[in-house]
Amino acid sequence: MTDQTGQAILEPTGGSRAGNRALSVMDQIREAVLNGSVAAGKRLNEVRLSRTLAVSRTPVRAALQALAGEGLLDYAPNRGFTVREFPLDAIVDAYEIRASLEGVAARFAAERGLSPDEKATIERSLGAGDRLLERGSFEAGDLTIYREINGDFHDTLLAAARNRMLAEMIRICHHVPVSSSRNIVAFEHRDVRRRHDDHHRIYEAVIAREPWRAEMLMREHVSSVKASLVKFLTERSRDNETDAAAAGPLPG
Amino acid sequence: MTDQTGQAILEPTGGSRAGNRALSVMDQIREAVLNGSVAAGKRLNEVRLSRTLAVSRTPVRAALQALAGEGLLDYAPNRGFTVREFPLDAIVDAYEIRASLEGVAARFAAERGLSPDEKATIERSLGAGDRLLERGSFEAGDLTIYREINGDFHDTLLAAARNRMLAEMIRICHHVPVSSSRNIVAFEHRDVRRRHDDHHRIYEAVIAREPWRAEMLMREHVSSVKASLVKFLTERSRDNETDAAAAGPLPG
DNA sequence: TCAACAAATATTACATACACTTTTGCCGCT
């Protein structure tokens, strides 16, 4: 068992969050888990992690406990923490859950109304998307840009829902390893255009204060992303003949 | 500031979970938070807790971390953990979120089907409820019994959904302080009867493999519980003229 | 060759000491 793989990716950098090594360590471990550099099911060794990250075991333990709370790790008494397994089923289900939750968020936003700032941000996002899609085809980097635009739209609407529990749950859905949106870039222009149209309609429903229509549209919107993902994953697993359980990270 | 209140409720008992003080401490603190014996917004002092519970700070910190992960506590660097505030709005929203999530769970259960054991459990729950409701009025303790019946129904359907993330999120919704179902017992016979009828219909939809109907029925079902809660809370806050922010625990 | 058991090793659980940050409260000043 040469299990020194993976954990070498983690580097003893000071980390971004000053004044709290536990949080910094937490970010680094989460990053390593999300981008797949530590394999699912793998046991995370405290002392090795602390050596690798050049801190003591205490902040490492704190980080592991917090990440278990986020649902990224499993904990078993006297056996420590392991990277949680996310079979393909669970990943697809996570989209379904997210669709439902973001639907509620859209409904809340439509009920509660948007602040001027939020309106401005969303309208900027919609305009930027329109301009990006005008050309009819994508150039290099365009998908990365659209991902940002897409994130602004969803984040702002979620903020307008004004509910912390909802925000945290949706965040958890986003933090599913492998399926994490940043790993998915291989979408076609037509798909993106249709989703951007969805954004327009959702925003109209929110502005028109039509909560249930907003919810329904948002649900359908996220569900369609799920459908694209499934299509992408099945095609990919047909191409390279690895196992279909979505073990490895997707191509960036 | 006489802030030694509340924490005196916690006792240095060995705790139920053997072999792991952190988990035992976690259970005790959660209990204290859920039943309202430590007030919302209050700061949880590590050293005092460790003295009260007769353990060192290490398992206390672990427990606090985990509870923060459950969403019951807030954490701020260098300032420790505080009991999270749940304004009435957030409590009501939590029911809305739960309605959406349990709806998805019912859909999944209808798609995936129930095991023979699960069918048996649910049918037992339905039968027990029928018998309890036959008399037309409640006696002392009947509501407690029905709470158990109700719990069996929902738990079993959730298990049949076969999705861990969903189960954890719904569990979080259940663990909202004050609103925690065990604190709510003041429901009328007619309400319970109607909800039990809901259970029958939901089960029929699940057995008939009608996922979307099951989802819709479950959503409506949980939403109606929310409505009852709102009615109950507003009436209560009209009676005793304390603040309407639902600060104290509800009468058992 | 394999199973069962025991010693050795590895790893986590807990306690505690020290470092650093925040809060408290006192004091002198205006």
Place this chain on the structure above:
DNA sequence: AGCGGCAAAAGTGTATGTAATATTTGTTGA
């Protein structure tokens, strides 16, 4: 009195040692 600043106190963050538990390794006997 009210305010600013400094020092003491309290509290959290981190490191590390020890105890308890799990895992591996090695040995023995069938």
